[in-house]
Amino acid sequence: DAGVIQSPRHEVTEMGQEVTLRCKPISGHNSLFWYRQTMMRGLELLIYFNNNVPIDDSGMPEDRFSAKMPNASFSTLKIQPSEPRDSAVYFCASSLEFGQGDYEQYFGPGTRLTVT
Amino acid sequence: SQQGEEDPQALSIQEGENATMNCSYKTSINNLQWYRQNSGRGLVHLILIRSNEREKHSGRLRVTLDTSKKSSSLLITASRAADTASYFCATYNTNAGKSTFGDGTTLTVKP
Secondary structure, three states: OOOOEEEOOEEEEOOOOOEEEEEEOOOOOOEEEEEEEEOOOEEEEEEEEEOOEEEEOOOOOOOOEEEEEEEOOEEEEEEOOOOHHHOEEEEEEEEOOOOOOOOOOEEOOOEEEEEO | OOOOEEEOOEEEEEOOOOEEEEEEOOOOOOEEEEEEEOOOOOEEEEEEEEOOOOEEEEOOEEEEEEOOOOEEEEEEOOOOHHHOEEEEEEEEEOOOOEEEEOOOEEEEEEO
16 A cells, blocks of 8 residues: 555645645545644644545634545545645655554555645 | 644764654654654655554664653664654544644764
8 A cells, every 4th residue: 555645745826826736545444633833832733624524623723724525435624715734744654444443554654744 | 832842953973873862742642753854855764663562663763662651762763874853743633634843853864
């Protein structure tokens, strides 16, 4: 398996533009997580899905952020409009099951977003 | 604030020495996991220890868990330059229904 795939790996955009980050989880994994990592705030969980259904989006910073999982093999995280403070590395992770947290999360390589 | 807090924030040792990192948390947990992150990469799972376990080994890694003190430690024995990375603990709480990561310990192993 190729692991969790994220695209693009790097994104540079101007303030106010729409940004869409993409993730393909590991085949057979039922849970998908979106994280944001910055030096100031560390690793933050934004939202996670189980069986394509959003379970907890309490970490989504504001309405400018939205995430979808139309099927088991694809998820997007959209920022509209983007702001400089959104600059961070965004990780997607997947795991076999949701529930007791007994399953390890497999992280993608991340998307480094820079908003100027 | 983050559930888990690693200590120290940074650690620098010579190759061959042992490295010990600690993680403290605030609420009851079901399990605790340790992850490693190499510079510019995603996190990689190292080991999981359940709340009813006290110690676990995996190769050169030894993890302990003390639920009475709400703390865990990760010991890397006979460290290598390739162990240079950031190490994170993640605690899972059923009530919260999700894992929460700490801020990490940055380990530098000098050859």
